[in-house]
Amino acid sequence: MASKRKSEGKSEDDKVSAKKPAPFWKTGLLSSMHDPDLQVYKDGKVIIIKDKYPKAKFHFLVMPKDNIPNLKSLKKENIELLKHMHEKGKETAEKSDPDLQFRLGYHAVPSMSHLHLHVISQDFDSPCLKNKKHWNSFTTEYFVDSEDIIKELEKNGKVIKDVSHSQELLKKNLRCHVCRKEMTTIPALKTHIKQHSYKKS
């Protein structure tokens, strides 16, 4: 099991085989977090912005000012920061709509660089929610509750996620996050979930 590099006689490609620059769009969050028009909160440790493509009536991203790439790079010393992110995210949610249900959590495999905590209302009523991946990334175990991340960090000193399994979650059949009813298409699902209430009890 030596090198995994594929060398099928195409010598020109070997020149870039070692490089793996992130796609240009992956860094979009970094510029957006400094966009005054998107910011809804800022303090010494974190910045909260409105998601550019909100997947629900309210959808925010809480990001640490320090560049923490992902969940895997979290250490015990970051526990306080994560709790702070959760607290400020929760405050932003209540400020937006005190009666609406929210979830705070992380994607198992985020598309964008820079650690970001999703704060999203559970109505999922948004024209930006268009496909299966969108739905499953917020309604399956692909969405990991912030509190569970903090617990795992406190217990193990690190956060381990099974990436391979996470990709399968995104392909699961569409299912209502409230009553678990299975729907065949996105439009049918969107019609169905409007019948539920997302107010706090």
Place this chain on the structure above:
DNA sequence: GTTGTGATCC
């Protein structure tokens, strides 16, 4: 925070 687009399936 991938979205957008064109091909393909139903």
Place this chain on the structure above:
DNA sequence: GGATCACAAT
């Protein structure tokens, strides 16, 4: 035609 899938992109 509508919805999903597969792939490119500054």
